[in-house]
Structures are given as structure tokens and as C-alpha cells.
Amino acid sequence: MNDATESKGMELSSVFAAASARAGLWRHLNAMARAWAGAAGAGSRSSELHGKTGRLLRAISRFEYCWAYPGQRLLESIRAAHESGDAATFSRLVQKVSGALLSGDYRQHESAWQAGAEGEASLLDVLPPDTDGGPLARPYFEVLFVTPGDPSGWQRSADDMRRMRRSDDQFVYSPVHVGSFEDAALATMLNTTLQAVVIIDGFGYETAHDIPDLEAFLDRHVEVDRDSIEPGKLATTLASALKQVRPELDIYLLSDRAPELLAGSDEVAPIRRLFHHIEEPMEIHLSLLDGVKDRYETPYFDNLKKYALRPIGTFHALPIARGKSVFSSNWIRDMGQFYGTNILFAESSATTGGLDSLLEPTGTIKRAQEATARAFGAKRAYFGTNGTSTSNKIVVQAVCKPGDIVIVDRNCHKSHHYGFVLSGAQPYYVEAFPLTQYSMYGAVPLRTIKHALLQCQAEGKLDRVKVIDMTNCTFDGHMYNPRRVMEECLAIKPDLVFLWDEAWFGFARFSALHRRRTAMGAAADLTRRYRSKKYREEYAKWRAENNDGKLDGKDASLLDKRLMPDPDKVRIRVYQTNSTHKSMSAFRQGSMMLVWDEDFHHVEGPFEEAFFAHTSTSPNLQLIASLDLARRQMELEGYELTLQMTDLALRIRQAINTHPLISKYFHVATPEDMIPAEFRESGIKDYGGSEGNWDEIVEAWNNDEFALDPTRLTLVCGAAGFDGTQFKGMLAERFDIQINKTSRNSILVQTNINNTHSDAALLIKALADLSREIESRLSQEDANGKAVFDARVKSLMTDVPDLPNFSRFNDSFRDNPKSGSNEGHMRPAFFMAYDENNCEFVKLHSAEVDKRLADGPEMVSANFVIPYPPGFPIMVPGQVITADTIAYMRKLDVKEIHGYHSAQGIKCLKPSTLAESKASSTH
Known part of the structure; x- marks a missing residue:
């Protein structure tokens, strides 16, 4: 430095x-x-x-x-x-x-x-006491005191607060004192150890410190209009502002106004408890500890620990419970030695004794789900124990019925497509922008979504459009602007349901940076917005300028015009699924369904039925407990952990892309690489390092149509001559580095709260070693050897196959084949293939394929065909197979294609079967 x-x-x-x-x-x-x-x-x-x-x-x-x-x-x-x-x-x-x-x-x-x-x-002296079997150290946190008091007395006040500590306190805290609104806002963003804020009425707005850029910074991060703050309301305005940044914090207000009168007003909604100035210091101390205790409690996990200590006689269908069948065995005793006693003592198939039932929660699971809803900013939360694949199916089946139209990203996870089969909903596939150079898709432009809605309106079937179903953020890090998407779609149909698959994005709630791009964050923002007087004034002006708010689906100008919904008609109906195990400390298959639906009373029955249909009556208790614990961790330290993981990702990005040798063969794709300019209105090209362009990033994330999650790094390896699958295997075998997702010429490096600087060093060292090896090898090659290497790089980086779009459903599975919209009945096509007499196989590289593409009859897919990578369906049941899809399949060099076996060929529905179906179809 x-x-x-x-x-x-x-x-x-x-x-x-x-x-x-x-x-x-x-x-x-x-x-x-x-x-x-x-x-x-x-x-x-x-x-x-x-x-x-x-x-x-x-x-x-x-x-x-x-x-x-x-x-x-x-x-x-x-x-x-x-x-x-x-x-x-x-x-x-x-x-x-x-x-x-x-x-x-x-x-x-x-x-x-x-x-x-x-x-x-020494460092060794301060290792956690539990490492040698001793008691756990009490968790430590800090409390921000915003006070009008003389700074010369702050140290004495801090000493007084420290003297109130008691040996039986569950936690330990230290106070931090500031004297202004600006200082409080800054400290809340900087100090990740804060768990509570005590606001003492009477402080001022401006800082006394010499920080010339502070005001501009606060304007970017805190939604406060200083000039509009009413006299006497600075304290409650601060409380609301801090909740925007750190919604998990407990906020207390000490006021010399009559607290019993103030307590009933809306302005104190963000405040946990009010006190009359400082007349009860011990009560404040106890309240601080009690507030953290509420978040620290894990109802299900706490009870499971107690259950494991009880002497239980088990006469239910779970022999492994209590471990007797394991520890007394001559043959599987090593299972007990490996897993330990607790995991076996904490197993049961009973739902009594406080263990509760996931299917009918009334006790600890119910309280754990209520805590989860609070932590993630939802109205309701449900635990999923079979991954977000099942959570997606539950939500789709709950909100859709046969004949409903769902506008959906064709590249979404296969669980959504299977959900449409189960529910009988008709998918209206919309396309994401392609990233052909990486053999992947981005996200679906808002203009494309609006076009689908307006087309349905023009054709008189907008009433059948029930759901907008999108993936946020995508596997590769593309984040929507959910607030903008929902607002403009609700202007066209005010009761739309939104399903945001945030499988990879559950952590985002706890990052002030990422939260602005989340479904639940957008739901809360829009709810406040549509209830405000300011929005009504904005809408009245917009309505007067836009045909009294009446939208014509045939008016193409609406695609590029900012649309606003009627606040008297709009309903906020948002569902978010997240794979807790993918970004938080939960066991594999741990998932959550988060609900903010103002009309959930109409959905609760179907939701319960769908939940029953897909949830095991014997869920894994440890998995449920881990969801409870993941919530606790994120609510208490998620802000700190998400900042650290984002910072680490930026450091990795900068280290790779600026290294003189590594960057010759590897680089991390930038926002400029991954998001076309028309969707990146800010013009931001890259994310700087840990000391980089955060101001530009915040502006881009507030306003751009799409942004790129910096914690998901697309590491391009094609210039080194490695395809994604090959490079993934090499990292695992030689360097003990595990990777999930690959593309034709890249791998995805996903940073999360588990990663450390040592992990980053391991990856960068591996890339440096490989780069040196390539340099050495090429220096010893003759012209022919170098040409072979260049040809390999060209095949990976330049000669990439075009990505096929969804074609259309065969006319047999459409209500109106002449319709401009592409929704279709996928369910009958899916089950038609159950009868082998309805199917035929056509070899991919045969002359028959080319002849039928040219002369017919159409080839219609009988099932889902999903290559890994890229992992999206290039064929769905009932889809007409086109030349683009065949060309793409012929160029694929991946080993894993679900739904396709090269020895058999492409599974198609017979033309004769389709003709019979069309003649007699009622769908």
C-alpha cells in the first residue's frame, strides 16, 4: 500500500x-x-x-x-x-x-x-473457549447511542453502561456514541457489529466531523428529504432511515415528549420500545439484551437440543433414532463414530414433545417460520425440505389452475416447467437476451415482458394471465430490477402474481447493496409507495397525460413508456423462493418460500394443498433445525457476512483481471461483457476492487434495468484452451477447488459467506500455476503446436453455436393457432408421451431429420431436453423442433443431456397421434 x-x-x-x-x-x-x-x-x-x-x-x-x-x-x-x-x-x-x-x-x-x-x-489465547470443551464465550455486539449530550460526557456514559453488565447476561455489548443524524446513518452502515440503536431525542442533523462527502453519500443510500422533515420528528425520521439500511436492527427511542401519546402514532412503527428520556437505564439495558435474545432464539433447534438430552423410549418407525441400532452394531458402528451421537439422539418420527409437524405446525416450527418471515421481510414464510425445485412446484401449483397463462422465462429452472405440467397452466415463453459468446442466456428484458402482457390484452385474454415467473438473480448473476418490473406490469394488470425464483439470492436480504434488487425488498417498497400521498399526486399527473390511464394493448409506444398502476386497484402479490442451503448455513435441500400477498386469503387453501402434495410426512429434523439456525445467523450477522463476501469477490475479480500473466489466459467477465449496453443505462463497465467505484455501482443498481451480482464470477477459461467441464475437473483433481456450474468456455466461481481470503489465494495461485505452465509449454512448441493451441482457443471462444430460442407449440396444443402469443397446453403433450405407441425416435445426425425440417411433417418434442451446461430446456413437451435447435444440438459437446439418449435419438410425438389429438382435443 x-x-x-x-x-x-x-x-x-x-x-x-x-x-x-x-x-x-x-x-x-x-x-x-x-x-x-x-x-x-x-x-x-x-x-x-x-x-x-x-x-x-x-x-x-x-x-x-x-x-x-x-x-x-x-x-x-x-x-x-x-x-x-x-x-x-x-x-x-x-x-x-x-x-x-x-x-x-x-x-x-x-x-x-x-x-x-x-x-x-496472544492470538492463540483468544481462540473460542469451546474448542477444548469449555463454555461458549458470550456473543458480543455494539449499540449505537444517538444523543444530543456533550461529547465530553460520552466516555463516562459508556463506562456507566459497561458497569451494568451482569454475570448472568446472555450477551455482552459496548456502546458507541454519536451526536447527529448524519453520524448515526454513517455508523449504521459502517459498523457491522451493531445490533441496536438507542435514539435520544434532541440531536441535530449535521455532523461535527470534517467529512465533506458525507451529505452526498447519504443522499445515495438513505431515502430522506432533509427539507421535508417536520419539526420534532428528526428522531423518528432517523429510525425509519436506519430501518431502510439495516432492517434487522432493534431501535429504541428515548424522548422527553409523553411516550404514551407518541406510542400510538404511525411514525414510531419502526421503533421496538419507547422510554421517557433516561429515567430507566437498567430497563434500557435489559431491553437491549432482550431484543437480541428474540433474534438469537431458534425455537425448533433449541427444543431439538433439549429433546436429544431426554431419556426417550422409541416405538415409532425410525430405528436409527437414539442410535441404539448403530452403536450396538458390529457392522455399522463407524457410522456413529463418524456422525457423532447428537445427530442420532436428535432424530425422531414423532411430532409431539415440542418437535412439531411441518405439515401442520402449531408450536416450534410455527414460531421458527414466523421468525423467518420477520427476518426476510415477508408476510409469511414456509420451510421447504426438498430443495427449491419442490418449493417452485408448490408455489406454481398453489397460484395456478388449468388454463391460466404464466409469462415465464424459457430458461428458468426445470422445476417451473414441471410445475406447469402439474398445474395445467399454460406457459407463455419469453426469451432472455443471449450471451452467445459464453453459451448462456441473461435475463428477460422488461420490454419483452410488457409486450407479452399487451399482446394478451389486445387478444382479449389478459384476464387469463395469472403469473409473471422470473429467475432473480440468474445462475450467472443477472439481477432484475424487480421494483420496476412489477410496477410497469401492474399498470397493465393490477392483480398479477409474481413468482421470483431467488434460489441463489437468499442472502441478498441482508446486504444493503443487494436488497434493492430482491423480491421482498421491492414488495415492501411498492407497498409504501402506493399508499403515499406523493405517489397519488404522481399518478394523477401521469394519468392525465396518458389517456386517463387506459392502456391499449395495440399501442406499440407503451413498450418504451414508463407505466404507472392505479393505487386504488393495485395489489401486491409476490412470492419468493430461495435455496437457503445455496447461500446460507443450512443443510442441503433446505429451502424457504416467502410470501407477500395481499390476497393470500384466496390462496391459502390451494397453497396448503400444494404443500401437502409435495412435502414428505417424514421431513428431516436436522434440515428444519438448520433453516432455523440459518435465519438466526443471517439476522444477527448477515450484514457483516454479506459485505465480506462481496468485498472478497471484488478482490478476486481485480486480482485476476489485473494480473499480467493470469489475465492472458483467464479473466472474470465484467458487467460490460455480461449485460448489453441498452440494459446498462448507467454505462458502468466494471466493478472496481475493494477500494473501487462503489458510488457508480450504487447508482447503477438503483436505476439500470439489469445489474450483475459481483459475488458470482464468470471465469472465462477458453483462452487457456480449456472448456468449462474440463477446467472444472482439473481444478477439483489438481487443486481441490470445487465448482458447480460451467459453460462452453467458462466456469462460475460463486463466493459466499463460507469463503475466506485463504480460499481466494488458493484459486488465484491455481490460476497463476496454470498460466505459467501454459506459457512454458507454448514456449517449447513449434509453429504447428502453437497452431493447434490457437485452433482450440478459437473453437471455444469464437466458433460457438448460436443459442436457439423457443419456437412454438404445435397447433394440437394451442387454443388458437393464429394467435400472436405463444402459450400452449404442455400438460397433455407431456402425458401423451407416457404411451409409447404415441412416440417415435429420430436420430439427431440422420438424413431423416434434415428431410423433415425441409419438407415435414413437423417434429414435435415428446419430453424435456435439457443439456448441462447450459442447463435450460431447449425442448419442452409439445414444442415444434426447428433447424436452430437441431444445429445447436449437433454442435453441443457436453456429456450430460437430460431427456436425450444418442443411441435412441430425439423422442418425438408421432404426426398421426398429433393429427388425432387435434381432431378430438378439448385440452
């Missing part, structure tokens, strides 16, 4: 990575402090290092008031040592702080807060 970047990491343009930047700056200061101490008495060298450490200390101190540690006393001691030229003391104190931030020592040991050298603890 050089002088130019010493303070860069703590500029507000990098605020989302400030927690890791802060620790890095302290470590850098520690190195420089040691150098200064080592150069003491060395004349100009010592003077130079004294100046550098001073500049870096000032850069660090710019925002240090946002954290409790190291605190005012320790910071003053560090500054005093620097000002007096005491390099040894300065080095010792900086090392203490840097080490404590790295190890977390300050969370449990008072000595870390003191300037003295006594009782110093």
Missing part, C-alpha cells in the same frame, strides 16, 4: 467494504509503526516514517468514532505517543489494536481496551 492509497480505503466511495478496509489499514499502520520503531534515531528515515504513520493514523481516525473499539482512551494514547515521538509505545499500541481487530480479542478480554502492557493475550 503506497501513500496514494493509504486513505483511499476509508473514502465514502468504498464504504460498503469499509469494515475490511479498516482492518487492512490498521494492519498496514502496524507494519509502518514497527518500521518506525526499528528506525528510531535513524534521522531522515525515522522522520519520514513518523510522517507516514501520522497521515495514515489520520486517515483511519476519520471514521473511527463509528466503532466502540478501540475507544476514545486507547486512541488518545496512540495519538499522544505519536505526537511525542515515542515510536516504541506507538508501535506497541497499534499492534495491540491491529491484533485485537484481527482476532476479536476485544470482544471478550478487557485488557484489549487498555493502554497498559499487562495481561497482553
Whole structure:
């Protein structure tokens, strides 16, 4: 780190990575402090290092008031040592702080807060006590106090709060004091250890600190119009603003106004509890602990632990419960040794004794699901124990009935397509923009979705359009702007249901950056928006300018016009599914269904039936408990974890794309590579590193039609001569690096809350090693060998097959073959193939295929055909097979194609069967 970047990491343009930047700056200061101490008495060298450490200390101190540690006393001691030229003391104190931030020592040991050298603890001394069987250390958090009090008294106030700690307190916290609205907003975003905010009425708006870019920063991240704040409402306005950024925080208000009158007003809705100024400090202390306890409680997991300790006699159908059949066995005792006793003692097929029933929850599962709804910002939450594949089918079957039209991304997960088969809904397939160079699709443009809706309106069947079904974010990281999509679609049909498959995106609720792109975040935003006086005024103006709000489905200009729904008619009906196990600490197949549906009372019965149809009567108890625990973790530390994973992803991206050797053969695809310019209105081309362009990113994510999730890195390997499958195998076999998804010339590197800097180093080291090997090999090749390598790269990076779009359903499966919309009856086509007499097989590379493409009769797919990669269906039951699809299949070089066996050929419905079906069809 050089002088130019010493303070860069703590500029507000990098605020989302400030927690890791802060620790890095302290470590850098520690190195420089040691150098200064080592150069003491060395004349100009010592003077130079004294100046550098001073500049870096000032850069660090710019925002240090946002954290409790190291605190005012320790910071003053560090500054005093620097000002007096005491390099040894300065080095010792900086090392203490840097080490404590790295190890977390300050969370449990008072000595870390003191300037003295006594009782110093090494990194090994502060490992969690439970590693050797001792008691768990009490979880630590910090509390923000926003106060009009004199800053000279804040240290005394902090000491008073610390003295209220009791030995039987479940948690330990330290206070952080700030004196203004701006400081409170900044601290809430920077300090990831905050769990609560205590607002004491009477503070001002502006900061007293010298932060010239603070106001512009807050305008980008907090929706507050300073000029419109009514007198006396600054405290409640702050509470609402902080909930926008950190909805999980407990907020308390201390006011000298009559709290019993204030408590009934809408303005205190974000506030957990009101107090009359500071008359009850112990009650405040207990309330802080109780608020965190509410989020810490895991009703199902807590009871499962108790159940495992009870002496239970089991006479139900689960021999493995209690482990007797395992531990007494001569042959599978190693199972018990491997898994341990708890997993067996915590097994049962009973739903009594507090274990509750997933199918009819009345106790601990019900409370766990209620906590999940609160944490994820939903009205209701349901646990899924067979992955989001099943969750998607449950939602589709619950909200759709035979004949309903669903406008759906053709490239969505296969579970949606199977859901349409089960429900009898008719999919109206819409296409995502293609990324042919990577053999993948992006996301569906809003213009395409609006066109489908308006077309249905023009043909008189808008009433049959029930659901918009999209994947957000996609496997490859394409994020919709759900708020904009839903608003414009609701302007055309105000009671539309939206199903957002956020299988890979469950973590996003807890990231202030990602949340703006989530389904539940958009549902909450739109609900507030349509209830506001401001929106009614905007809508009245828009309506007057747009034919009194009447939309003509034949009016092509509507495709490019911003549409607004009638606030008196609009209904917010949003379902989100997430694969908790894909981005949070849950066991495999753990999933959640989140609901924000103002008309759920009409859906609750069908939803229950669909849930019964797809959910096992013997769900895995450990899986349910892990969902409970995943919620706890994310609600208490998800903000911190998601910032860390995003920061790490940006560091990996920058390290690969700027490395002089690695970047010759590998690179991470940028937003410019992955999102066409017309959907990237901000013009952003790339995401900078951890000290990069966060201001531009926030602007892009607020306004662009599509954005790219930086935690999902498409690592292009084709320039190294590796196809995705080959490279995935090589990473696993040689470097112990596991990857899920590949494309023709890339792999997907997915960072999550489990990843560390060591993981990043492992990946980058592997890429560097491979790059050196390629360089060495090519340097020894003759012209012919280099030509072979170039040809391989060309085949992977240039000679890529075009991606086939959905063609159409055969006329036998359409109500009106002349209709411009492409919805069709997939269910009868799917079950028609159950009778082998209705089917035929046509060899892919045969002359018969080419003849039938040219002369007929049409080939109609009898089943789903899904190549992996890319993993989307290129054929669905009832679809007419076109030349584009055949050309794509012939160029595929993947080993896994679900629904297709090369020895048999393409499974088609016989033309004679289709003719009979068309003649007699009632669907």
C-alpha cells in the first residue's frame, strides 16, 4: 500500500467494504509503526516514517468514532505517543489494536481496551473457549447511542453502561456514541457489529466531523428529504432511515415528549420500545439484551437440543433414532463414530414433545417460520425440505389452475416447467437476451415482458394471465430490477402474481447493496409507495397525460413508456423462493418460500394443498433445525457476512483481471461483457476492487434495468484452451477447488459467506500455476503446436453455436393457432408421451431429420431436453423442433443431456397421434 492509497480505503466511495478496509489499514499502520520503531534515531528515515504513520493514523481516525473499539482512551494514547515521538509505545499500541481487530480479542478480554502492557493475550489465547470443551464465550455486539449530550460526557456514559453488565447476561455489548443524524446513518452502515440503536431525542442533523462527502453519500443510500422533515420528528425520521439500511436492527427511542401519546402514532412503527428520556437505564439495558435474545432464539433447534438430552423410549418407525441400532452394531458402528451421537439422539418420527409437524405446525416450527418471515421481510414464510425445485412446484401449483397463462422465462429452472405440467397452466415463453459468446442466456428484458402482457390484452385474454415467473438473480448473476418490473406490469394488470425464483439470492436480504434488487425488498417498497400521498399526486399527473390511464394493448409506444398502476386497484402479490442451503448455513435441500400477498386469503387453501402434495410426512429434523439456525445467523450477522463476501469477490475479480500473466489466459467477465449496453443505462463497465467505484455501482443498481451480482464470477477459461467441464475437473483433481456450474468456455466461481481470503489465494495461485505452465509449454512448441493451441482457443471462444430460442407449440396444443402469443397446453403433450405407441425416435445426425425440417411433417418434442451446461430446456413437451435447435444440438459437446439418449435419438410425438389429438382435443 503506497501513500496514494493509504486513505483511499476509508473514502465514502468504498464504504460498503469499509469494515475490511479498516482492518487492512490498521494492519498496514502496524507494519509502518514497527518500521518506525526499528528506525528510531535513524534521522531522515525515522522522520519520514513518523510522517507516514501520522497521515495514515489520520486517515483511519476519520471514521473511527463509528466503532466502540478501540475507544476514545486507547486512541488518545496512540495519538499522544505519536505526537511525542515515542515510536516504541506507538508501535506497541497499534499492534495491540491491529491484533485485537484481527482476532476479536476485544470482544471478550478487557485488557484489549487498555493502554497498559499487562495481561497482553496472544492470538492463540483468544481462540473460542469451546474448542477444548469449555463454555461458549458470550456473543458480543455494539449499540449505537444517538444523543444530543456533550461529547465530553460520552466516555463516562459508556463506562456507566459497561458497569451494568451482569454475570448472568446472555450477551455482552459496548456502546458507541454519536451526536447527529448524519453520524448515526454513517455508523449504521459502517459498523457491522451493531445490533441496536438507542435514539435520544434532541440531536441535530449535521455532523461535527470534517467529512465533506458525507451529505452526498447519504443522499445515495438513505431515502430522506432533509427539507421535508417536520419539526420534532428528526428522531423518528432517523429510525425509519436506519430501518431502510439495516432492517434487522432493534431501535429504541428515548424522548422527553409523553411516550404514551407518541406510542400510538404511525411514525414510531419502526421503533421496538419507547422510554421517557433516561429515567430507566437498567430497563434500557435489559431491553437491549432482550431484543437480541428474540433474534438469537431458534425455537425448533433449541427444543431439538433439549429433546436429544431426554431419556426417550422409541416405538415409532425410525430405528436409527437414539442410535441404539448403530452403536450396538458390529457392522455399522463407524457410522456413529463418524456422525457423532447428537445427530442420532436428535432424530425422531414423532411430532409431539415440542418437535412439531411441518405439515401442520402449531408450536416450534410455527414460531421458527414466523421468525423467518420477520427476518426476510415477508408476510409469511414456509420451510421447504426438498430443495427449491419442490418449493417452485408448490408455489406454481398453489397460484395456478388449468388454463391460466404464466409469462415465464424459457430458461428458468426445470422445476417451473414441471410445475406447469402439474398445474395445467399454460406457459407463455419469453426469451432472455443471449450471451452467445459464453453459451448462456441473461435475463428477460422488461420490454419483452410488457409486450407479452399487451399482446394478451389486445387478444382479449389478459384476464387469463395469472403469473409473471422470473429467475432473480440468474445462475450467472443477472439481477432484475424487480421494483420496476412489477410496477410497469401492474399498470397493465393490477392483480398479477409474481413468482421470483431467488434460489441463489437468499442472502441478498441482508446486504444493503443487494436488497434493492430482491423480491421482498421491492414488495415492501411498492407497498409504501402506493399508499403515499406523493405517489397519488404522481399518478394523477401521469394519468392525465396518458389517456386517463387506459392502456391499449395495440399501442406499440407503451413498450418504451414508463407505466404507472392505479393505487386504488393495485395489489401486491409476490412470492419468493430461495435455496437457503445455496447461500446460507443450512443443510442441503433446505429451502424457504416467502410470501407477500395481499390476497393470500384466496390462496391459502390451494397453497396448503400444494404443500401437502409435495412435502414428505417424514421431513428431516436436522434440515428444519438448520433453516432455523440459518435465519438466526443471517439476522444477527448477515450484514457483516454479506459485505465480506462481496468485498472478497471484488478482490478476486481485480486480482485476476489485473494480473499480467493470469489475465492472458483467464479473466472474470465484467458487467460490460455480461449485460448489453441498452440494459446498462448507467454505462458502468466494471466493478472496481475493494477500494473501487462503489458510488457508480450504487447508482447503477438503483436505476439500470439489469445489474450483475459481483459475488458470482464468470471465469472465462477458453483462452487457456480449456472448456468449462474440463477446467472444472482439473481444478477439483489438481487443486481441490470445487465448482458447480460451467459453460462452453467458462466456469462460475460463486463466493459466499463460507469463503475466506485463504480460499481466494488458493484459486488465484491455481490460476497463476496454470498460466505459467501454459506459457512454458507454448514456449517449447513449434509453429504447428502453437497452431493447434490457437485452433482450440478459437473453437471455444469464437466458433460457438448460436443459442436457439423457443419456437412454438404445435397447433394440437394451442387454443388458437393464429394467435400472436405463444402459450400452449404442455400438460397433455407431456402425458401423451407416457404411451409409447404415441412416440417415435429420430436420430439427431440422420438424413431423416434434415428431410423433415425441409419438407415435414413437423417434429414435435415428446419430453424435456435439457443439456448441462447450459442447463435450460431447449425442448419442452409439445414444442415444434426447428433447424436452430437441431444445429445447436449437433454442435453441443457436453456429456450430460437430460431427456436425450444418442443411441435412441430425439423422442418425438408421432404426426398421426398429433393429427388425432387435434381432431378430438378439448385440452
